[in-house]
Ligand SMILES: Nc1ncnc2c1ncn2[C@@H]1O[C@H](COP(=O)(O)OP(=O)(O)O)[C@@H](O)[C@H]1O
């Protein structure tokens with residue numbers, strides 16, 4: 001037995017919150033794989049999620065993804081696809097990433113999943129520094145759903161597709177069967193076990209893709225425009241599923257989207273522009289930008305536009321309303337109270 | 339046009355043959371192909387014919403449906419028969435007509451060869467009629483497993499096969515969609531001289547190819563994102579189950595084989 005040289009960043013959690021207190025909870029499993037050491041980290045992330053009791057601020061503020069000054073360029077491209085980008089994603093939040101076509105959103109998602117590696121800067125997932133050695137571990141923590149419902153469906157039937165990721169990770173069959181059923185139940189597709197993909201709607205296929213991700217029990221799910229090829233019903237179906245999951249599973253959701261109405265429902269929005277992080281804030285803060293967003297190639301939601309116009313006309317609205325329901329509710333209550 | 343053709347088609351049903359393990363079916367077919375050449379007289383051919391029809395009966399696929407579907411191949415069989423009838427000049431002369439001479443050996447040879455051909459096609463059709471392509475793939479993957487030792491990419495081939503199977507209907511739907519789109523633009527696929535019809539296929543194939551490449555690329559990324567890293571260390575979800583039925587079928591086959599060896603001349 002031979003041990004690979006241990007790299008400097010091998011114990012990334014040591015700088016995690018500065019204390020060694022957590023290490024007691026951490027079950028460290030060293031797994032020897034192809035003569036290199038991998039760290040089995042499932043336990044660590046779960047432990048890291050329990051908010052440290054000493055802290056005063058929101059328990060949400062635990063970064064599960066920590067990106068520092070990354071830059072990335074595709075070989076065949078002139079300019080950088082991502083330039084000097086830093087970003088933190090907190091445990092349990094719903095983060096929306098918006099930006100014009102080609103602003104680098106998908107590239108960022110790929111980097112978080114180790115499908116590409118940054119030229120400069122570092123990425124940490126649940127305290128594990130992402131690199132070629134740890135990628136198989138971090139990939140289990142970060143699930144990804146892509147845009148095209150068809151081109152990510154690998155199996156010949158629904159259950160085969162959900163099992164694909166489990167097979168890849170060498171999960172024993174008995175466990176696989178349980179997880180496949182359980183994940184399909186979570187996305188309400190358990191009645192379609194033996195259905196073939198060409199008999200499913202786009203929304204159903206995306207829900208199966210989500211089940212495939214859930215089966216691997218990730219901490220983070222990245223949706224890269226996962227609803228953009230769906231009709232309105234399919235889109236609502238998928239978003240509803242994600243909302244449900246987020247509530248019950250302590251899932252952190254990173255949703256890359258063109259749809260600002262969808263982004264309006266997120267906890268936080270990040271605006272990308274030409275490979276850089278342009279702005280970061282709550283939906284309200286972001287939609288204050290207004291014309292600036294249009295210049296960045298985005299379109300503000302209808303309800304925000306209306307509330308702005310109404311305010312210009314002298315209707316007393318205290319803020320820009322991000323959803324039509326909210327706006328309508330505000331309008332008829334303020335009217336009736338007069 | 340292709341509606342009735344059954345080679346390579348699967349007919350869902352709940353029959354003994356459907357319930358067999360694809361591995362045992364594949365092994366049986368392979369052995370059957372070998373023992374067909376053992377038969378060399380009417381009795382042994384009779385036994386093989388009987389065995390094949392019993393199998394067809396057990397598949398619960400109507401015999402008329404099977405034979406109807408084999409019609410295009412039946413012509414080939416008839417052709418084989420006629421060829422041997424005229425070319426083999428063996429044994430007693432049965433009759434002559436002008437310069438056509440038919441010998442006893444010709445009839446015999448013609449019957450046997452075309453019968454052999456017929457039996458082989460019928461049996462392989464029974465395999466595909468009662469086994470889904472994905473089951474066949476799984477079966478082959480296991481049976482060819484030992485070839486991994488000599489670095490034959492068994493897992494990769496099986497995966498390629500299963501992905502192709504998964505995408506065939508999708509590509510068919512897409513072809514249909516492109517065809518409609520092009521028809522709406524005035525492309526006529528169904529009439530005119532052959533040359534223009536072949537030209538009409540180009541605006542169909544080009545988008546299909548482009549989209550297939552895009553699909554392949556996206557699929558590869560999606561597979562990697564889900565942890566795919568080759569066959570090593572992978573477990574399997576779909577399971578093959580060897581049951582008593584498979585053992586019985588194998589034993590029956592052994593009995594047939596032994597009988598053939600005893601009765602051949
Ligand atoms: N596979 C690739 N090879 C080369 N360049 C790429 C590739 N994917 C994306 N790019 C380029 O990188 C930039 C960012 O693209 P992308 O991350 O896909 O943006 P977005 O998802 O925001 O639309 C674009 O200029 C795009 O042309």
Ligand SMILES: [Mg+2]
Pocket residue numbers: 105106107225
């Ligand atoms: Mg994109």
